[in-house]
Amino acid sequence: MTRILDRIDRPQDLHGLTEEQLAQVAQEVREHIIDTVGEIGGHFGANLGTCELAVALHSLLDSPRDKILWDVGHQAYPHKILTGRRDELHTIRQYGGLAPFCATFESEHDIMGAGHASTSIGYGVGLKEGMLLRGQKPQVGKVAAVIGDGSMTGGVAFEAIHQAGGLGTPLVVVLNDNGMSISPNVGALSRYFNRVRLHPKLWHAREGMEKNLVDLPGGLGAAIEKLGPQFKESIKAFWAPGLLWEELDWAYMGVIDGHDVRALRLALKQAFAAERPVVVHVATVKGKGFAPAEEGGLEGMEQWHAAKPKSIANGSPVAAKPAPADAKPAPPQYTKVFGDAMVEEVRRDRRVVGITAAMNSGTGLNILQKAEPKHYFDVGIAEQQALLFASGLALEGVKPVAAIYSTFLQRAYDQIVHDICLQELNVVLAMDRAGLVGDDGPTHHGVFDIAYLRSLPNIVCMAPRDEAMLRHMLRTALLHDGPIALRYPRGEGVGVPLPAPEEIRPIEIGRGEVLREGTRVALLGYGTGVQKALDAADRLRDEHGLEVTVADARFAKPIDLELATRLATDHELLVTLEEGVLAGGFGSAVWEALNEHPTPGADARILRIGVPDRYITHGKPALLHEEIGFTGEAVARRVLEAIGASTGTPVGTA
Numbered sequence: 001m002t003r004i005l006d007r008i009d010r011p012q013d014l015h016g017l018t019e020e021q022l023a024q025v026a027q028e029v030r031e032h033i034i035d036t037v038g039e040i041g042g043h044f045g046a047n048l049g050t051c052e053l054a055v056a057l058h059s060l061l062d063s064p065r066d067k068i069l070w071d072v073g074h075q076a077y078p079h080k081i082l083t084g085r086r087d088e089l090h091t092i093r094q095y096g097g098l099a100p101f102c103a104t105f106e107s108e109h110d111i112m113g114a115g116h117a118s119t120s121i122g123y124g125v126g127l128k129e130g131m132l133l134r135g136q137k138p139q140v141g142k143v144a145a146v147i148g149d150g151s152m153t154g155g156v157a158f159e160a161i162h163q164a165g166g167l168g169t170p171l172v173v174v175l176n177d178n179g180m181s182i183s184p185n186v187g188a189l190s191r192y193f194n195r196v197r198l199h200p201k202l203w204h205a206r207e208g209m210e211k212n213l214v215d216l217p218g219g220l221g222a223a224i225e226k227l228g229p230q231f232k233e234s235i236k237a238f239w240a241p242g243l244l245w246e247e248l249d250w251a252y253m254g255v256i257d258g259h260d261v262r263a264l265r266l267a268l269k270q271a272f273a274a275e276r277p278v279v280v281h282v283a284t285v286k287g288k289g290f291a292p293a294e295e296g297g298l299e300g301m302e303q304w305h306a307a308k309p310k311s312i313a314n315g316s317p318v319a320a321k322p323a324p325a326d327a328k329p330a331p332p333q334y335t336k337v338f339g340d341a342m343v344e345e346v347r348r349d350r351r352v353v354g355i356t357a358a359m360n361s362g363t364g365l366n367i368l369q370k371a372e373p374k375h376y377f378d379v380g381i382a383e384q385q386a387l388l389f390a391s392g393l394a395l396e397g398v399k400p401v402a403a404i405y406s407t408f409l410q411r412a413y414d415q416i417v418h419d420i421c422l423q424e425l426n427v428v429l430a431m432d433r434a435g436l437v438g439d440d441g442p443t444h445h446g447v448f449d450i451a452y453l454r455s456l457p458n459i460v461c462m463a464p465r466d467e468a469m470l471r472h473m474l475r476t477a478l479l480h481d482g483p484i485a486l487r488y489p490r491g492e493g494v495g496v497p498l499p500a501p502e503e504i505r506p507i508e509i510g511r512g513e514v515l516r517e518g519t520r521v522a523l524l525g526y527g528t529g530v531q532k533a534l535d536a537a538d539r540l541r542d543e544h545g546l547e548v549t550v551a552d553a554r555f556a557k558p559i560d561l562e563l564a565t566r567l568a569t570d571h572e573l574l575v576t577l578e579e580g581v582l583a584g585g586f587g588s589a590v591w592e593a594l595n596e597h598p599t600p601g602a603d604a605r606i607l608r609i610g611v612p613d614r615y616i617t618h619g620k621p622a623l624l625h626e627e628i629g630f631t632g633e634a635v636a637r638r639v640l641e642a643i644g645a646s647t648g649t650p651v652g653t654a
């Protein structure tokens with residue numbers, strides 16, 4: 001059977017369709033996503049929740065003249081499908097393929113680039129006010145921001161609500177409420193949304209509320225009127241779901257069934273006609289139409305936030321193949337090692353707590369939550385609050401570990417500068433996903449933290465070369481007095497044995513470690529840079545007869561000056577390796593340290609290897625590492641070029 005969807009090459013192709021046909025297109029979009037993402041992997045549940053919403057919005061609006069902003073963008077696959085990218089969906093998140101989120105360089109229909117949460121309303125206010133400033137009539141150029149209940153917990157979304165309410169900006173916010181962040185949404189805001197969303201009697205209860213109050217019989221209405229507006233408002237607040245918004249000068253409409261195209265179109269039409277800030281509260285189901293998510297309760301929805309490659313066939317989940325009995329077990333993920341370590345640290349020292357900003361399983365703190373629930377906190381998508389909360393706890397002698405992906409920690413930079421480092425608080429920053437994360441691409445690569453942290457006074461920055469060192473470093477961090485950060489990558493460890501609890505030892509702050517002695521060339525790695533250095537050293541020895549020195553710096557701040565000086569004295573070339581931006585990074589720190597503390601004879605040439613000064617695309621990490629020359633092979637080649645040896649020729653150790 002031919003699909004209507006195959007005739008939708010641009011959003012305007014929806015305009016002539018009936019509501020029945022639009023509902024059918026939404027279902028076809030859903031099936032297209034299930035088939036495609038089930039095969040290639042990618043964000044999943046949220047996209048199944050926005051099929052009707054994307055169809056309803058595009059059927060009413062004239063994109064890109066009208067502008068639809070998808071917060072985060074992990075739920076924008078239906079939008080991508082409807083805006084000319086249907087047949088390319090199978091390339092999404094792959095190297096050279098469609099971008100994982102909305103990307104302005106990919107389509108004129110992607111109005112803003114994103115990947116981080118809570119930004120859409122702010123952009124929306126700017127876009128609409130910009131149109132007005134350019135002299136456009138309010139009805140021309142409609143703007144809609146679609147934001148999830150999880151993303152609404154980000155403070156910056158409220159800054160925009162505050163501004164738009166103040167200005168009266170004609171903007172429509174679609175609050176896409178499914179009760180879920182990646183894990184179940186948390187906090188008072190989420191409880192409020194749940195109360196409204198899950199209570200059908202409250203749907204539309206706001207309508208006519210005021211009139212009904214004053215019309216009450218037996219003189220009651222008149223009495224209420226006499227008690228004044230405040231009393232009336234408090235009664236309305238009890239019943240009326242949208243009062244929070246209305247108090248901020250937003251009109252509230254809801255709750256609308258987000259899987260009913262007709263109801264959505266009706267509500268959206270009214271909202272766009274209102275010429276003022278309007279929030280349309282829409283109830284959706286994460287994973288709608290895919291039984292394991294929809295019927296699997298909160299766990300099912302969490303599990304299907306993203307689908308693994310080849311995890312679905314013919315619309316049903318495919319059981320993962322068991323590993324062959326003789327297969328070597330894969331090394332544990334750094335995330336799991338961290339989560340287990342947190343449980344041990346909490347049991348060693350009851351002052352320790354773990355904090356996440358809505359990345360419960362992503363950070364491994366789900367392990368802590370299960371084992372020691374009182375020592376676990378999820379603040380929601382609120383990285384700034386995660387660190388302010390940690391700061392307050394630290395002032396009370398608690399030992400907070402804020403586990404936040406490197407990329408999301410960028411949100412809380414001022415809290416690090418102003419509230420943690422300046423105040424010299426005992427806060428541990430545990431940065432998972434440091435380095436190139438892969439398929440999520442430039443919005444999510446954790447490549448800036450070395451540069452943005454090492455410029456701050458009072459902080460210590462360290463990175464483990466393997467999963468065993470992660471355990472020693474977490475202990476080191478918890479015993480240290482003052483702010484301290486550790487970064488570790490996405491994915492598996494390197495496969496070294498983990499220390500038993502009694503073998504965990506703090507390491508000396510600012511002290512690196514020589515792993516192999518050689519001549520002419522020293523490779524000084526930081527974090528994942530150490531494994532690349534070891535790989536390059538093997539190749540130089542095996543293929544070129546050159547035995548080089550390899551050292552693990554362990555700290556980017558303070559730099560081990562003694563080690564750096566020795567390496568620069570004993571070798572003609574000192575190579576630094578880091579999975580972070582070169583500008584202001586670890587290599588720069590080594591360079592600065594040697595330059596500021598000159599020692600006669602410490603005059604090795606310095607070669608810095610790391611992430612170049614541009615945003616790196618999405619794709620498998622191995623491909624990205626190749627692209628930027630962060631592989632053992634590329635490092636070996638650079639070394640040979642730098643010492644003037646041609647590749648393929650034995651160099652000897654003279």
Ligand SMILES: Cc1ncc(C[n+]2csc(CCOP(=O)(O)OP(=O)(O)O)c2C)c(N)n1
Nearest residue numbers: 046115116117148149150151180181182358
């Ligand atoms: C600043 C920031 N913190 C954390 C994340 C990780 N993250 C991506 S989607 C998501 C859940 C968003 O929930 P919601 O907005 O309700 O969308 P849903 O997936 O439920 O549709 C989280 C925590 C992020 N993208 N940006």
Ligand SMILES: CC(=O)[C@@H](O)[C@H](O)COP(=O)(O)O
Nearest residue numbers: 072074115362433437440490
């Ligand atoms: C959209 C978003 O920010 C998250 O869903 C992110 O893609 C999760 O990344 P990990 O898979 O590395 O936890």
Ligand SMILES: [Mg+2]
Nearest residue numbers: 148149150180
């Ligand atoms: Mg949600």
